Amino acid sequence: MKELFLKVWKDPVWSKVISVGIVALISLAFDSTRNFLWYYWHYPVIILLLCIIFLQRHFTTKMPSHLFEADKRTYERIQHLLCDSGLMERIRTDNFSSAFRNDIFELFDALSYEVNRNPIQYEFIDGCLNKQLQELFLLINEFGDYLSTNTWTTRNTEFSQIPPEWPEKSPNRFIETTQSISQLRRDVCKAYDEFTRQGRLQFGDLHAHKPNVK
Numbered sequence: 001m002k003e004l005f006l007k008v009w010k011d012p013v014w015s016k017v018i019s020v021g022i023v024a025l026i027s028l029a030f031d032s033t034r035n036f037l038w039y040y041w042h043y044p045v046i047i048l049l050l051c052i053i054f055l056q057r058h059f060t061t062k063m064p065s066h067l068f069e070a071d072k073r074t075y076e077r078i079q080h081l082l083c084d085s086g087l088m089e090r091i092r093t094d095n096f097s098s099a100f101r102n103d104i105f106e107l108f109d110a111l112s113y114e115v116n117r118n119p120i121q122y123e124f125i126d127g128c129l130n131k132q133l134q135e136l137f138l139l140i141n142e143f144g145d146y147l148s149t150n151t152w153t154t155r156n157t158e159f160s161q162i163p164p165e166w167p168e169k170s171p172n173r174f175i176e177t178t179q180s181i182s183q184l185r186r187d188v189c190k191a192y193d194e195f196t197r198q199g200r201l202q203f204g205d206l207h208a209h210k211p212n213v214k
Contacts (some may be wrong), residue, residue, distance in 0.1 A: 067125050074124055075199045078133065081122075082192070087111060091143070092189055096181050102153060102160035108144035111137075129198060136191040143184040150177045 063071070082088045087107040094100045115122050115137060122137075124130035151160040166174035 063126065071124050071126050071129065072203045074122065075129070075203050078122060079196070079199070081111065081114060085110065087140075088189075088192055091140075091185060096147065096151075096185065097162070097178050099154055099156075099159040099161040100151075101158060102151075103158070105144065105148055105160075108140070108148075112141060112144075126202070129195070129202070132191070132195040132198060136188070136195050139184070139188045139191050143181075143188050146180060146184055150181070 085107050087104070090104050090107065094104065122133070124133060150162060152163050153160050162174065162177055166177070
């Protein structure tokens with residue numbers, strides 16, 4: 001087969017026929033591609049433009065001003081609720097691995113009562129902020145419940161602490177409890193910081209009373 005092809009290729013007549021055929025095939029392929037691009041180039045361009053329009057609307061669409069102001073008031077109300085009471089500062093600074101002032105439980109209860117009494121006052125129209133807020137409230141409630149379940153009132157009834165006999169009689173429980181309290185507190189502080197950061201991006205630093213955040 002190879003010898004036959006070489007023989008035909010070297011033939012002065014057939015070599016010209018083959019050359020013309022190859023050129024014709026290349027031209028046909030080029031014309032087909034050019035025609036395809038000529039008639040259908042606008043489809044990818046249209047798709048690209050639609051993607052650009054979608055992304056632009058997605059990232060630049062602004063909430064109507066009256067809804068923005070409503071969320072702004074809600075954010076300010078929540079910051080005052082968490083900061084004026086001193087709850088966030090207590091959560092962040094109290095040393096729960098030893099005796100701590102147990103009036104913090106009153107702050108947990110007051111927050112839960114206020115939010116449950118009028119929940120619509122503590123909901124955002126903005127879905128992202130509302131999700132962060134609900135996660136924050138959930139973590140605060142979880143931390144308060146765990147703290148009240150695993151600490152006892154001391155002889156000085158103004159203080160509570162992890163039972164002092166646990167390190168000796170129940171060392172595993174003592175370690176687990178101290179680690180859980182530390183982790184829950186970190187989770188609350190992290191959730192609060194993320195919520196506050198997002199709120200500042202949208203509304204600015206509105207609240208005058210700030211917890212001792214680091």
